[in-house]
Amino acid sequence: MIQFSFIIPVYNRPNQIKELLESFKGFTCGNPFEIVIIEDGSTLGCSEIVERYQDALDISYYQKPNTGPGDSRNFGMRHAKGNYFIILDSDVLVPPDYLSHVSTFLTHSYVDCFGGADAAHHSFSRLQKAINYTMTSFFTTGGIRGSKKAVQHFEPRSFNMGISKKAFEATSGFAKIHPGEDPDLSHRIAQAGFNTAFVPNIAVFHKRRVSWSSFMVQVKKFGLVRPILNKWHPQGAKITFWLPTLFIGFTVASLFLGIFYHWLFLLPLVSYVAIILTDASIKTKNLSIGFMAVLAMFIQFFGYGYGFLKATIFIHWLEKDPQKQFPKLFFK
Numbered sequence: 318m319i320q321f322s323f324i325i326p327v328y329n330r331p332n333q334i335k336e337l338l339e340s341f342k343g344f345t346c347g348n349p350f351e352i353v354i355i356e357d358g359s360t361l362g363c364s365e366i367v368e369r370y371q372d373a374l375d376i377s378y379y380q381k382p383n384t385g386p387g388d389s390r391n392f393g394m395r396h397a398k399g400n401y402f403i404i405l406d407s408d409v410l411v412p413p414d415y416l417s418h419v420s421t422f423l424t425h426s427y428v429d430c431f432g433g434a435d436a437a438h439h440s441f442s443r444l445q446k447a448i449n450y451t452m453t454s455f456f457t458t459g460g461i462r463g464s465k466k467a468v469q470h471f472e473p474r475s476f477n478m479g480i481s482k483k484a485f486e487a488t489s490g491f492a493k494i495h496p497g498e499d500p501d502l503s504h505r506i507a508q509a510g511f512n513t514a515f516v517p518n519i520a521v522f523h524k525r526r527v528s529w530s531s532f533m534v535q536v537k538k539f540g541l542v543r544p545i546l547n548k549w550h551p552q553g554a555k556i557t558f559w560l561p562t563l564f565i566g567f568t569v570a571s572l573f574l575g576i577f578y579h580w581l582f583l584l585p586l587v588s589y590v591a592i593i594l595t596d597a598s599i600k601t602k603n604l605s606i607g608f609m610a611v612l613a614m615f616i617q618f619f620g621y622g623y624g625f626l627k628a629t630i631f632i633h634w635l636e637k638d639p640q641k642q643f644p645k646l647f648f649k
Contacts, residue, residue: 319401321351321401322353322394322398324397324403325407327356328407334354334407337408337409338374340410340412344411344413344415345417346415346417349375351376353394353397354376354393355390357381357383357385358381377397379393379396385498386498387494387495387498390491402481409521410522411522415519422516428513430484430514432472432516434477434519435453436449436523441522443606446606447597447609448525448526448532449525450600451597451610451613452525472499483511484506488509496646500546500553501550504546504552536616537621540625540627540628541624541628543558543625544628544633545639548632548633558625561621561625562626563622567586568586570582590611593614595607597610597611
């Protein structure tokens with residue numbers, strides 16, 4: 318019998334934990350589950366918030382020094398009572414039927430690791446909805462963060478990820494790199510002989526970053542860490558990882574040629590922007606979010622593309638040690 322434990326590291330997010338725990342109260346599935354919250358060296362703790370929900374939910378709460386989200390998840394899994402762990406970010410909301418869909422999927426198609434998509438809740442801000450669009454749209458990421466066409470060999474992400482106790486013990490869990498600890502673990506799970514899968518209908522509502530500057534920092538880190546992962550797991554390297562970097566060159570060339578030679582050189586770039594604007598506006602039913610999605614797209618591609626090129630030069634071309642070259646991507 319599968320016994321579920323939700324593993325949630327938190328760092329200075331008491332309000333988000335309150336909203337997440339409130340969403341757990343709406344679960345429609347009869348499967349028993351526990352919630353394990355790991356306070357990762359926060360200065361703004363959530364102990365008082367957790368205490369309010371102790372009577373309604375089975376919660377274990379731990380406090381520890383700051384060692385990063387990956388190590389905190391490992392801590393939580395070691396202390397959990399269940400035999401199947403579901404890992405969530407602290408800034409998500411879980412839909413009422415989440416666990417029932419997970420339980421049904423694993424009953425009929427058991428895997429030792431699964432992942433799900435993320436989406437924007439109707440209550441989210443326009444900025445959060447714009448960032449969600451650019452992080453999940455086919456026109457910006459190819460839908461790699463979760464689609465029904467990617468059921469097999471899917472690389473789960475830690476905002477919505479399941480892993481069996483058996484797979485955790487075989488791999489020792491997450492490494493101390495961040496971000497990038499989730500695709501690294503996905504690769505090591507596959508190398509250990511376990512299957513992974515994408516589970517439809519379990520999208521969580523992911524709040525993501527709440528400012529343009531924090532979003533830029535995040536996507537730049539995503540770009541920096543990818544060449545490191547490619548070095549660790551060369552079998553997972555893809556030519557598509559270069560697309561954001563190539564987009565920077567494409568944008569610069571289009572603007573230069575369009576301004577100094579002929580305006581027709583701007584047409585491909587303008588057409589792509591029009592597609593993003595139209596698609597985002599239709600999907601969110603809001604024109605202003607469409608315009609914000611265009612800005613989010615440029616920030617995502619330029620931030621990731623720059624970070625990817627920089628790390629590729631240092632890690633692959635100059636053969637620098639990743640931890641020494643980019644110490645802020647690693648926890649001790």
